[in-house]
Amino acid sequence: MEQITVKVGLASCGIAAGAEDVYHKLEEDLAQNAGAFNLQRTACIGMCFEEPIVELHGSNLGVVTLGRVTPELIGPLLDEYKAGKLPSTNVILAEQHSAPRNDLLANQKRIVLQNCGVIDPLSLADYEARGGYKALRKALALSREEIIAEIKDSGLRGRGGAGFSTGLKWTFAAAAKSEKKYIICNADEGDPGAFMDRSVLEGDPHKVLEGMIIGAYAMGADEGYIYCRAEYPLAIAHLKVAIAAAEEKRYLGQNILGSDFSFELHIKEGAGAFVCGEETALMQSIEGKRGMPIIRPPFPAESGLWGKPTNINNVETWANIAWILLNGAAAFRAMGTEKSPGTKVFALAGKIAGSGLIEVPMGIPIRDIIYKVGGGMKTEKPFKAVQMGGPSGGCIPAELLDTIVDYDSITATGAIMGSGGMVVMDSGTCMVDVARYFLNFTQNESCGKCTFCRVGTRRMLEILTRITEGKGELDDIGKLEALATNIIKGSLCGLGQTAPNPVLTTLRYFKHEYLAHIEEKRCPAGVCSALLKFEIKPDKCIGCTACARKCPVNCISGTVKQPHVIDQSKCIKCGACFKTCKFDAITKA
């Protein structure tokens, strides 16, 4: 019989869910029974909600994927598989059988994620076996103009958020006259709720390297940087291994693959500043300075890192390059829409059943992403909105769920495509609170250079905070709108220019929630604690006195073993009693 192979997903999300314990258990089993199976590590196939995930290969059952595996379960499940029986529990995907998650994968189109969760990310041989570095060999036989023309024809648009034509950007950098040029990979991924770039770097680092090497060759750069946020230690570790392996096989370094082209690549770790994802700030940061954006023009293609022509692209943009070169612009254009060809990787999170990483063709309706690829809502609470584009984006409401995913359609809703974070919200999410959350974020992360961004976002945050505390007034809405307009006009970089978006979109689609907070002093979602009323249900209260002891203002009274009461005139709505009660005797509404 063929050798059984067991692959354990060991990306950050898997490890956080306990995948290392499963891996160690399998190692122990192997130590006792050498040769019983092949043990391999891989990264993330995207179904983070099912982690820890183990994939089984090699029996007549074909590939079977198990989810939520524990060290105790793995042995028996593996035995069943070896015996040619579909494991009785924990199966999430099966090649030849129906399985609960088969559909989620079937509706995807994976080119950027083609190797993620399939190969061992630390193995260059695995990458090569899947066609890796073939595109580089092909590129080195082409002229620089031919490569750029192919990328331009593909219609690839920057995946870092703004959606600018990659081919056009490359043309500018290639045309710049200079002995020295740089290219940069933007792996700062600062949007909260986004983890696409992390997964690609952890799961298939060579794909990003290959794209960069091809780009450097096409644009005439001999040095490059990957700027990766420090919160991604595993991604950085995998990149280091990948760079060393690529250097050894002469895909990187002097005279690449025997040609006269040389390219050196460095990793720079971020130090925790969201604004450093902005390209000019990022370059300041690489130079060792405070990461403050500077005015453009000159654009990086003319004067970027250390004053030299520089081209900067996002991780996912780079990860598309090798595929396009191997398969051709026409094949890329066959996916997606006319103005937004190709695929897009999204990170699904929030109140969705299938949270994780997906890749879909552009042009797919948001509804299908949520209900077909993402498996619908997590609980019975109904869908309210999906937040796209992080702090620069906005909330798309239920009535616009049929909007298709392309740069222009999403922008028309007031949100933006952004880098690919999709946070799903249900009726238990307060939209004013969400707007306040994002303004708090941008207010904190504003570098302080532009007055409107520095002070304006703070004023917006103050107004939003007082609305959520029940102290809002009707003209606050007008004030928010006026501030938004001025911040957009008065800010130098994208941070300020887009900071008001979360407020503007929630005002546009959820004004009634703002009004409920302001006029009725009520939070319809039951989130804003200052607007809630806490009461004790006499029939459920057993008089354990836990809440009374917890209350910071001593407004709960009653004798032991008798129902207690909250003095509403003294209550500060901190919710401590609600959290303390073990008998569901306290209501909040």
Place this chain on the structure above:
Amino acid sequence: MEQDFGKLDAIISAYRGKKGVLIPLLQEAQNLEGYLSRPVLKYISEKMNVPAAEIYGVVTFYSMFRLVPQGKHIIRVCKGTACHVSDADGIKEALIENLKLEGGQVTTQDMQFTLMEVACLGCCSLAPVIMVDDQTFGKLTPQAIPGILEKFSF
């Protein structure tokens, strides 16, 4: 008091003369003691010939740099969007309560723990999430917090 800058010297000499090295140098220097003390910053300024004001400007710009001593274990509460809508605030409150932090204090009296927030750890599908040193804990409830802290205190 004379301080021994031997280890720091080794870091500095590895970086001296190269371009754009201030941030990685400070990151490595911070790893020595968990924070950047005033004498350390002054020493780096002298040896690297960079004005102390410029170094201070960089250190205060990036959230990773610390100017005061830190606890033995660093707890990072994820404040990402997915965590926010999954009650990350409740987790933070539970941490503050269990660590007995008062009045905005971030490090415990016994210097065992420092509590901080992080914009997003990128483990959104496990929200709400915290990271203690380099270990991530997901799908948390306030009730799970004492058990996690237990693992790190002795």
